[in-house]
Amino acid sequence: MTLSPVPPTGADALRISEAHFRAMSDASPLGLFVSDAEGYCVYTNAAYGRISGLSFEQSLGENWSTAIHPEDRQRVLADWRAAAHGGAPFQTEFRFLRDDGQIVWTRVHGAALLEGGRVNGHIQTVEDISERKATDHALRIAEEALFVEKERLRVTLDSIGDAVLTTDLRGRITFMNPVAEAMTGWSLAEALGLPLTTVFRLVDVATHQHVADPGQHAIAENRIVGLATDCALIRRDGSESAIEDSAAPIHNRDGEVTGAVIVFHDVNESRALTQKMAHQAHHDFLTGLPNRALLTERLVQAIRLAKRHRKQVGLLFLDLDHFKHINDSLGHAVGDQLLQSVARRLTTCVRASDTICRQGGDEFVILLAEIAQPQDAAQVAESLLAALAPPHRLNEHELRATTSIGISVYPCDGLDADALLQNADTAMYHAKAEGRDNYQFFKAEMNARAVHRQLVESSLRRALEKGEFLLHYQPKINLESSAMTGAEALIRWQDPALGLVQPAQFITVAEECGLILDIGRWVLREACTQVRAWLDAGLAAVPVAVNVSATEFRHRDFLAGVARVLQETGLDPRYLELELTESLLMHDSESSASVLDALRTLGIRLAIDDFGTGYSSLSYLSRFPIDTLKIDRSFVHDLAADAGDAAIVGAVIDMGKNLNQRVVAEGVEMPEQLAFLHARQCDEGQGFLFGPPVPALEFARQLAPAPPA
Secondary structure: OOOOOOOOOOHHHHHHHHHHHHHHHHHOOOEEEEEEOOOEEEEEOHHHHHHHOOOHHHHOOOEOOOOEOHHHHHHHHHHHHHHHHHOOOEEEEEEEEOOOOOEEEEEEEEEEEEEOOEEEEEEEEEEEOHHHHHHHHHHHHHHHHHHHHHHHHHHHHHHOOOEEEEEEOOOEEEEEOHHHHHHHOOOHHHHOOOEHHHHOEEEEOOOOOEOOOHHHHHHHHOOOEEOOOOEEEEOOOOOEEEEEEEEEEEEOOOOOEEEEEEEEEEOHHHHHHHHHHHHHHHEOOOOOOEOHHHHHHHHHHHHHHHHHHOOEEEEEEEEEOOHHHHHHHHOHHHHHHHHHHHHHHHHOOOOOOOEEEEEEOOEEEEEEEEEOOHHHHHHHHHHHHHHHOOOEEEOOEEEOOOEEEEEEEEOOOOOOHHHHHHHHHHHHHHHHHOOOOOEEEOOOOHHHHHHHHHHHHHHHHHHHHHOOEEEEEEEEEEOOOOOEEEEEEEEEEEEOOOEEEOHHHOHHHHHHHOOHHHHHHHHHHHHHHHHHHHHHOOEOOOOEEEEOOHHHHHOOOHHHHHHHHHHHHOOOHHHEEEEEEHHHHHHOHHHHHHHHHHHHHHOOEEEEEEEOOOOOOHHHHHHOOOOEEEEOHHHHHOOOOOHHHHHHHHHHHHHHHHOOOEEEEEOOOOHHHHHHHHHOOOOEEEOOOOOOOEEHHHHHOOOOEOOOO
């Protein structure tokens, strides 16, 4: 008979049970942590040791929270107390901080050990979830990177200036950015899933025929394709926009085509800008007329055609007379308005096949593309002079603008564009020399004069820079007492090669090339400086008269400039007299009166030079604060032989007395002239009979010492 084993009892049975429990718990992949009611360790298994890095001996008697990472401890203990208070199972995730510094993520489940309804301890299962946490972290990083990339793409597509839309393989809309919505008139919500051709309708600008879908083209050929030129997008409301675009296939990870992306933009503005820039490159910004570049292009073409058809070409070079005076006195804004008014009048005088060009400043050139004879150009020139004759009414101003015209004709006056332009320009200067407001045909001998004029102009510029100008002074004599009452400052040019040059030989050129303003300023300052020096030397200096050109008088800085010179030289204004011509003052009498009043307020004496040679209005003349009338030398010259001149001189003397103005006779050279003037009670005389113009040092010898104070 077989005897059955005797089951262990007592201590042996307990030892065997504990061994079985330990073997089973050590075989578990989950860590076990058993604590007493206070939370101190009474048991851990092998898995817990691997997770925590603590042996059983190290854990025994330690509180279970000791190994929790400091950053997680407060949170975990709060969860623990909340679970214990409510009698609920405890569950959380936290990090173990091992002694070797390694961090292990764990998931912990805890439960109370009850005995007789009382908590006798706790048991916790601990699962290592570090690998899952790492995977989750990697996924979060990847998701964040994907989100950032998608957000960057969205912001980019929403903010770029181009419209972008995408389609699937069947050509259905899958995406549109805001620009595409605005340009097509469709919102993304409305367009999703619709055929591309419904939303993105393209036609040829010229024929209005339908243009093939670029997206399907890109998909079919698996390449980037560009839109045909001159295409227009028909918006949802039927309006059109000229566009440029390109389409490209979209590929999946395997390289297969899954759709297309189309990028396009409106080119209406850019095309308009291109056209505007092209127009501006060939047209004057102020008048809208063709500019020099376009004129040259058309002139070359006209010469070529004229040569082929044995025709002639006319070229008219126009320069407005005294335009600089208007600019200086009334300002560039008024000058620009006048140029625009002149341009409008010029266009009424030529054929549609002709070209009017603004050469620059106040210069215009007219190309008569085909004429039969030079007289045809003359007829156009006469029409131009007539068209410009009436005054231009510009706001509160009424201005006259005559012009001097030079004419050259192909092939007689030049075989190329440069020669024709140069010769027409030369003829224009000849027209100015002939009194302005006329036209002149080019003649070969004009070139010699043009070369001389250019030489004089360049020499004048050098003279200003090198200080080659000087002043001579001619006395004015009281005809009753024979005392010197004043002097006139007269400019001379000490040219290194030509010697002493008289003003008649260079003043006209200085006016035409714009140097008269700088020369006039030099004369004024030099005269004031010299009189101040005579006074400082103790001489009985007399008032000195300075001629003022129209350019100076009408310049906006004229008054301030005169005042500045007086202040800087320290000259008492009563020693300065300004001489102006009748025509200068009558050009704009209202403006002239205000300037004269201001000069008089400064204490400056005023004289009208060459009186009787220009247009006068006695009503205005009486209003001007004039001190002196100077009778032109042309009337004085033939006093003894010409009764008419004698009558004019007598009338001027009488008028001066009636207006309380002193009268000075210029050009007194003979005793007979002096006797007549003295008999008619003329106040003063000036001329070679009393003394020629002399340099400042020699003139100083004629000045007596100042009387003692």
